[in-house]
Amino acid sequence: MTANEDQEMELEALRSIYEGDERFRELSPVSFQYRIGENGDPKAFLIEISWPETYPQTAPVISMDAFFNNTISSSIKQSILDKLMTEVEVNLGTAMTYTLFEYAKDNKELLMENQPAYVAPSGGNNISVGTPDVVSSSKKKDKKEQLSKTQKRKLADKTDHRGELPRGWNWVDVIKHLSKTGSKDDE
Template sequence: MNSENQEEELEVLRSIYEGDGNFRELSPKSFQYKYGTEGDPHSFVFEISWPESYPETLPVINMDAFYNKHMKTRVKEDIRSKVLKEADVNIGSAMTYTLIEWVKENLEELMVDQPSTMDTSLNLANLDIEEKVEHLCKDNKERRSGLTKAQKRRQWDRMDGKGEKIRGYDWVDVIKHLSQTGGAPSS
């Protein structure tokens, strides 16, 4: 019975959201909907997946899409919990469309704690402990280039003013090379 209900709901979703660029079907049981416009700090991607026993059980709500990296963890969790609360009311019936539309209607309220300016650098105060450790480790790896100052200086000296290697940078002085190795040019 679940499989038939899911197939019917899938067909309905496809017909409703046909041509809607914000709706994306990841698989026959997993969907994404993008709210807001590109670059807007209040835009995010909402993902909903159906477990085997859906609609008798709650769908899986995921807010961890890469697109949502600018959002505060607390805001993502708040959206997820409120959507699951709304889904709980609709247990036993097809609810994907209802949940997508519910988020649209309540978008302003859901994003009230999200800053209205896009901060491209991560604010460590907004991250949980695991995210802080991951961010700091990544930051530390990016800082280390592996070259000493002397190596960087020698590398720079081999470049012309445009940042390109000068002609002949890897040429070998044959006469000097042969005199160092003890070999003499044959005539």
């Protein structure tokens, strides 16, 4: 079999195995990502595997450069890559993407044992950078447009006591509409 045929067969196998698995992403027919661990898990990480033209006779390109991995130290990323490359050497010449993803899943705790279980603070504790003047000017832009007394009166005539337009205010009377368009057709 040629490398292309091997890749086609492995691509079909990966699609059927990981169908419906939210942790698997096919970035292209020769590039895949798999998230090891659950969302919110401080020891979760993302592996990206890309196939060169001569794969599986040559090693795939394995990357951990995804933004998802920003909290993982570079030494741990390198350690994971080294262990995955050991698996690559053992499986060279065979379809190995599934094997690599499964190896990472099975050995997640071992691969991430030195990664601290630190969770970054969430949304409420954001620190904003900028001067107070910038913040206040953006608040001023959020004010509602000033209406004249006439505009307010017209709006009040259209709306109910809660300021909402009545149900059906923009409905078209189908009978009148059809009779108007029908009479134009007759002329």
